[in-house]
Amino acid sequence: MPGGxxxxxxxxxxxFVRALxxxxxxxxxxxxxxxxxxxxxxxxxxxxxxxxxxxxxxxASTVRHLYLRGGVGVGSMTKIYGGRKRNGVCxxxxxxxxxxxxxxxxxxxxxxxxxxxxxxxxxRLTPQGTxxxxxxxxxxxxxxxxx
Numbered sequence: 232m233p234g235g236x237x238x239x240x241x242x243x244x245x246x247f248v249r250a251l252x253x254x255x256x257x258x259x260x261x262x263x264x265x266x267x268x269x270x271x272x273x274x275x276x277x278x279x280x281x282x283x284x285x286x287x288x289x290x291a292s293t294v295r296h297l298y299l300r301g302g303v304g305v306g307s308m309t310k311i312y313g314g315r316k317r318n319g320v321c322x323x324x325x326x327x328x329x330x331x332x333x334x335x336x337x338x339x340x341x342x343x344x345x346x347x348x349x350x351x352x353x354x355r356l357t358p359q360g361t362x363x364x365x366x367x368x369x370x371x372x373x374x375x376x377x378x
Contacts, residue, residue: 237372239298239364250371251291251364252284255343261290262339275316275326290336294345297356298364304353308333 239247255261267286271279282288289312296311297303312328337354340346345360356364 236365237369239295239368242368242371243375244295246371246375247368248288248291248295250374251294251367252287254363254367255290256284256287258343260343261287262342263287264335270332271329272332273312273314273326273328275314286336286339289332290340293333293336294340294356294360294364297346297354298361301355302349302351302353305330305333305337307353308337 263286268283269279271277272285272289293308296308309327309330312333313326314328315323316326317323337346340360341348341354343360344357345363346354347357349355
């Protein structure tokens with residue numbers, strides 16, 4: 232960033248995602264679906280997520296991914312959040328994540344005006360979304376510098 236500012240690439244990704252998830256939850260503007268407490272995140276998962284704030288964390292992780300790459304659609308997000316499907320005695324294979332969860336997260340972020348549809352396909356960050364992420368990255372960097 233010109234002028235020596237801190238960007239998302241400069242901070243610890245785990246601390247950044249936690250801080251962004253807290254920001255999204257505190258703002259109260261992110262539209263969370265009703266079914267978040269009963270859904271599995273992929274067909275290879277056996278249980279629903281333990282953390283009740285998983286939707287905010289997934290949204291923060293998705294926004295960070297869009298910041299780093301951009302032009303990512305629902306199908307790409309399902310591959311990112313996919314994993315190993317265990318088939319008992321048969322060999323394991325890769326399994327994609329839930330398309331519905333990925334779609335609802337992107338739609339909720341569009342409602343916040345952080346993400347917009349890319350004319351070339353997929354979604355990309357808006358200038359306002361980029362500003363918000365850089366501001367939160369600066370806060371995370373300042374907090375980690377103090378401790």
